[in-house]
Amino acid sequence: MTIRTIWVGCAAVFLAASTQLQAASLHEEIDRLIAAKAGMTPLAPACDDATFLRRAYFDFAGRVPRLEETQKFLADAAPDKRTKLIDELLAGPEYPRRMEELFHVVFMERRGDNPEWSKFLRASFEANKPWDQLTREIIHPVADDANKRGAAFFHTRRLEKSGQETTDYPGLTRDIGRLFMGVDLQCAQCHDHLFISDYKQIDFQGLLTVFANTSIKGGDFPAIAEKPAATKLEFASVFKDVKQTTGPRIPFGTEFDVPPATGSAVALVAAALPAPDNRLFVQNAVNRLWFVMMGRGIIHPLDLQHADNPPSHPELLALLSREFVAQKFDIKWLLRELALSATYARSTEVASGEPPPVELFAIGIERRLSAEQLLRSMLIATGDPAETKDETKLVAALTALRPKALKAFANPPKEPEDAYNTTVQEALTLLNDEAFQKLFEVKAASLTERLAKIEDPNQLAEELYLTILVRRPTEEERAEVGKFLTQFVAEAAGKQKVDAVRYLAWALVASTEFSINH
Amino acid sequence: MSRHPLCIPHEHSFSRRQFLGGVGASAAAAAAMGTFGGLVQPAVAEDLKKREKQVIFIWLDGGMSQLESWDPKPHTEFGGPFRAIPTSVPDIKVCELLRHTAKQMHHIAVVRSACTQDNSHSAGVARIQRGDPKNRGVDYPFFGGAVAKLLGPCPGGLPPYMWVKPGSGGFIHQDGGFLGAKYGSLALGDGKPPESLLLPPSITATEDTLRNDFRSKLNARYAAKHRKANSEANSYVYDVARELSRRSDLFDETKVSDRDRDRYGRHDLGRHMLLGRRLLESGVRFVKVNSYGWDSHGDNFNASQSLIGKFDQSFAALLEDLSERGMLDHTLVIALSEFGRTPRINSHVGRDHWPEAWSIAMAGCGIKRGIAVGATSERGDVVATEPYDIGHFFHTWFRALGIDPGLEEYDNHGQPLPIAHDGMGPIKDVLA
Numbered sequence: 001m002t003i004r005t006i007w008v009g010c011a012a013v014f015l016a017a018s019t020q021l022q023a024a025s026l027h028e029e030i031d032r033l034i035a036a037k038a039g040m041t042p043l044a045p046a047c048d049d050a051t052f053l054r055r056a057y058f059d060f061a062g063r064v065p066r067l068e069e070t071q072k073f074l075a076d077a078a079p080d081k082r083t084k085l086i087d088e089l090l091a092g093p094e095y096p097r098r099m100e101e102l103f104h105v106v107f108m109e110r111r112g113d114n115p116e117w118s119k120f121l122r123a124s125f126e127a128n129k130p131w132d133q134l135t136r137e138i139i140h141p142v143a144d145d146a147n148k149r150g151a152a153f154f155h156t157r158r159l160e161k162s163g164q165e166t167t168d169y170p171g172l173t174r175d176i177g178r179l180f181m182g183v184d185l186q187c188a189q190c191h192d193h194l195f196i197s198d199y200k201q202i203d204f205q206g207l208l209t210v211f212a213n214t215s216i217k218g219g220d221f222p223a224i225a226e227k228p229a230a231t232k233l234e235f236a237s238v239f240k241d242v243k244q245t246t247g248p249r250i251p252f253g254t255e256f257d258v259p260p261a262t263g264s265a266v267a268l269v270a271a272a273l274p275a276p277d278n279r280l281f282v283q284n285a286v287n288r289l290w291f292v293m294m295g296r297g298i299i300h301p302l303d304l305q306h307a308d309n310p311p312s313h314p315e316l317l318a319l320l321s322r323e324f325v326a327q328k329f330d331i332k333w334l335l336r337e338l339a340l341s342a343t344y345a346r347s348t349e350v351a352s353g354e355p356p357p358v359e360l361f362a363i364g365i366e367r368r369l370s371a372e373q374l375l376r377s378m379l380i381a382t383g384d385p386a387e388t389k390d391e392t393k394l395v396a397a398l399t400a401l402r403p404k405a406l407k408a409f410a411n412p413p414k415e416p417e418d419a420y421n422t423t424v425q426e427a428l429t430l431l432n433d434e435a436f437q438k439l440f441e442v443k444a445a446s447l448t449e450r451l452a453k454i455e456d457p458n459q460l461a462e463e464l465y466l467t468i469l470v471r472r473p474t475e476e477e478r479a480e481v482g483k484f485l486t487q488f489v490a491e492a493a494g495k496q497k498v499d500a501v502r503y504l505a506w507a508l509v510a511s512t513e514f515s516i517n518h
Numbered sequence: 519m520s521r522h523p524l525c526i527p528h529e530h531s532f533s534r535r536q537f538l539g540g541v542g543a544s545a546a547a548a549a550a551m552g553t554f555g556g557l558v559q560p561a562v563a564e565d566l567k568k569r570e571k572q573v574i575f576i577w578l579d580g581g582m583s584q585l586e587s588w589d590p591k592p593h594t595e596f597g598g599p600f601r602a603i604p605t606s607v608p609d610i611k612v613c614e615l616l617r618h619t620a621k622q623m624h625h626i627a628v629v630r631s632a633c634t635q636d637n638s639h640s641a642g643v644a645r646i647q648r649g650d651p652k653n654r655g656v657d658y659p660f661f662g663g664a665v666a667k668l669l670g671p672c673p674g675g676l677p678p679y680m681w682v683k684p685g686s687g688g689f690i691h692q693d694g695g696f697l698g699a700k701y702g703s704l705a706l707g708d709g710k711p712p713e714s715l716l717l718p719p720s721i722t723a724t725e726d727t728l729r730n731d732f733r734s735k736l737n738a739r740y741a742a743k744h745r746k747a748n749s750e751a752n753s754y755v756y757d758v759a760r761e762l763s764r765r766s767d768l769f770d771e772t773k774v775s776d777r778d779r780d781r782y783g784r785h786d787l788g789r790h791m792l793l794g795r796r797l798l799e800s801g802v803r804f805v806k807v808n809s810y811g812w813d814s815h816g817d818n819f820n821a822s823q824s825l826i827g828k829f830d831q832s833f834a835a836l837l838e839d840l841s842e843r844g845m846l847d848h849t850l851v852i853a854l855s856e857f858g859r860t861p862r863i864n865s866h867v868g869r870d871h872w873p874e875a876w877s878i879a880m881a882g883c884g885i886k887r888g889i890a891v892g893a894t895s896e897r898g899d900v901v902a903t904e905p906y907d908i909g910h911f912f913h914t915w916f917r918a919l920g921i922d923p924g925l926e927e928y929d930n931h932g933q934p935l936p937i938a939h940d941g942m943g944p945i946k947d948v949l950a
Contacts, residue, residue, distance in 0.1 A: 349743045358745075366748055407713070412691055420748045424677070424704070425689060425712060427759035432714040437721070477739075484732055492725050503729035510733050512752040513740040 027341040044363035047347040054470040060089035062098035064377040099125035116150030130329035132274040140270030152222040178303040182284030191237040206249030209233040286320040295365030312359040367517040371409035384445035452498040457482035468508040576853040580812030583859040586822040588877035596861035607888040615826040618834030624888040631892025633905030637871040642856030649912030659695035674801035675761035683808035791832035816866035850883040884918025909939030
């Protein structure tokens with residue numbers, strides 16, 4: 001079946017099914033479908049409370065929980081405390097900032113920062129702007145709304161020329177397809193895709209027709225200008241020299257009439273692409289949100305939706321799509337349902353032997369932490385709580401370390417951060433960079449200062465592990481901490497317990513465990 | 519998913535950041551075994567002699583004039599002012615600007631019938647360094663990335679592909695092409711190490727060992743309970759980073775004798791070539807040494823005297839040292855540029871870009887010694903024998919390293935891709 005044949009029926013499917021689930025909630029349905037597909041493969045148990053807390057904080061606050069948040073959650077005996085935690089975090093002040101950080105990386109792929117763009121994203125998530133509206137505002141940015149105009153940065157950054165190269169319109173076109181429809185049409189720029197039969201050259205060229213008419217409009221904030229499209233675009237495959245023409249169109253859609261000289265083709269795309277009846281648009285949205293929470297797309301890679309790369313769980317993808325449309329693209333609603341599922345809560349630990357195939361979601365999938373999540377967590381875990389709770393001071397500290405953190409923890413520009421990737425530079429930075437060593441300095445109310453005052457090694461280990469790794473140490477680890485304190489003072493000439501504590505804290509921050517959302 | 523050799527399934531899914539991160543099994547294994555511990559230098563040097571093939575790839579960015587180097591045509595229309603001089607190999611003459619190298623000619627094979635295609639800089643660098651495979655819509659790895667992939671890192675824990683270049687350094691993921699960032703290069707800008715290489719003075723070696731031992735224990739415990747890949751990647755990058763720190767003497771020029779510095783030359787190329795030798799000795803699989811500014815559209819003869827003079831001095835010293843140390847048997851040495859230069863001398867007394875007929879030199883591992891293969895016409899403007907494109911050279915070099923391009927292929931997430939141009943073959947005359 002091709003995209004086109006599915007296409008015809010999809011509007012009808014959505015209409016027929018766009019009723020609320022009757023019997024079970026969405027998260028229960030998710031778990032049922034995951035279990036059904038797993039069959040005989042055993043499903044991992046739920047992770048423990050501490051791991052769940054850490055996961056939820058990373059996902060919805062973009063950081064590790066603070067010691068007192070951890071202690072409070074672990075002490076809470078309420079059976080519904082996980083649900084309450086999710087609801088608190090989703091309603092909390094940190095959620096919009098976390099979403100801003102997340103979608104900045106998703107949409108800009110480390111091409112650079114812009115305050116207007118940040119403002120647009122922050123305002124969007126503060127208002128829980130529906131996904132279709134968010135997409136529309138990015139595709140067709142408006143200049144006359146201070147909270148929305150920053151969306152144009154998506155375009156202007158990509159339209160900037162580098163060196164003597166021509167403006168990368170194909171790159172912008174490709175990214176619109178990738179990020180908003182989950183189709184990477186790069187190969188279809190020059191010819192029908194050779195082994196993805198769904199991807200035709202006209203699908204790329206139809207979108208290119210639109211965005212090749214845009215340009216950067218200078219000014220104090222990002223904005224684009226659009227030349228009216230008066231004629232159709234002529235193109236030919238590099239393989240067969242047969243001329244074709246196309247006017248503006250969205251991939252796999254029908255051609256729009258070339259708008260009259262005053263009309264905007266970008267506006268036509270912005271209206272037609274983020275629409276409930278655009279199956280690929282809807283699937284891309286739920287697939288990307290699923291990926292954020294579960295560590296792998298139901299369609300994977302995220303931007304290769306086509307007939308030969310089927311979803312791991314077709315029914316689930318259809319269900320999520322239907323419900324997301326029924327809920328009017330409510331991002332927070334979908335994230336909440338995902339977070340309440342047993343699938344999200346599953347432990348990432350491998351019971352024994354070979355782990356099950358990753359696409360079964362039978363055990364949890366370890367996820368990458370972004371440079372933003374890592375840096376904020378390092379500051380909060382090691383710092384003076386009073387200082388790191390003061391947002392102004394925290395932001396100042398984050399800003400100072402951000403360039404180094406990006407070099408060490410982020411991808412180079414134009415690379416999606418869709419997998420765990422660690423680098424030699426990351427290791428060198430944590431091992432040797434002075435500014436990062438400073439995090440462990442013993443100063444007023446810093447983690448190391450507080451730990452050094454604890455007499456009992458057992459108690460020290462407890463606070464150390466809870467603060468940095470958000471879990472209690474095992475018996476073995478408690479003993480190891482005690483041993484390290486003794487050994488260090490014996491072997492490191494002229495050094496004291498406080499120094500040992502600094503290195504213990506460093507080792508935990510530099511560990512694999514800290515660097516992963518597990 | 520269906521396979522097709524002409525296009526790529528999902529090139530984006532190869533994150534190019536993951537320099538040395540994704541841990542090819544061999545890399546992880548080498549790091550995990552820690553076979554050579556701290557005793558890198560002696561143990562590795564011995565081991566390398568026995569079995570590890572290495573490459574030093576000298577890249578003269580732009581074009582070196584073949585007429586003022588490997589293929590002199592004195593007393594001809596385009597020959598220029600320089601003489602041809604005899605070398606250590608009877609019957610082979612080179613331009614007098616290669617007077618040091620002439621004494622090392624018995625190690626060298628020069629191919630005078632290179633005939634490549636692109637004459638523009640922007641295309642030339644990538645085309646030549648990728649071996650110009652057929653256009654399949656994917657970015658092929660540069661030669662260093664290819665060798666890093668096909669042979670893996672040498673024992674000892676240093677990155678498999680390092681690049682000594684003027685200007686800035688960093689992790690140059692692009693060199694890995696579709697193989698991914700872990701096959702990119704670690705570039706040492708002006709021979710300087712990556713950022714944060716050295717342990718800060720506040721941390722002693724003992725303390726560093728203690729803190730890392732603790733980290734390793736913690737990691738082992740995590741690794742035992744989780745899928746392997748992430749833990750291995752994390753351990754591997756720390757091992758490489760710490761090995762680089764331990765080998766920081768490599769970046770300390772005061773460790774080099776004055777005699778060596780004089781022999782190689784105290785100019786950039788000399789310093790960088792010398793560092794290249796030391797990197798080879800330390801067990802780097804593939805070293806690229808880069809020189810810029812080879813573009814004598816004007817005043818070619820003075821420019822060549824300066825540029826080729828520096829190349830000659832450092833290249834001859836390198837060959838002499840590798841030979842003396844018994845390293846030539848397992849080290850492939852290659853010196854080339856993007857193209858040659860036009861025989862016709864332009865109105866600015868310059869030579870322009872000329873891919874039609876130029877020379878590439880090589881020596882060492884798997885290569886015949888003391889020969890010149892192919893010839894250009896009397897005026898030097900065209901190749902008079904069988905012309906060889908860069909694809910032929912890649913076939914030749916892979917074979918010299920014991921890699922059979924007829925058997926080995928890349929697996930680009932299910933898409934099989936040849937490692938060298940599948941319409942070409944090796945230059946048999948230079949293979950030992």
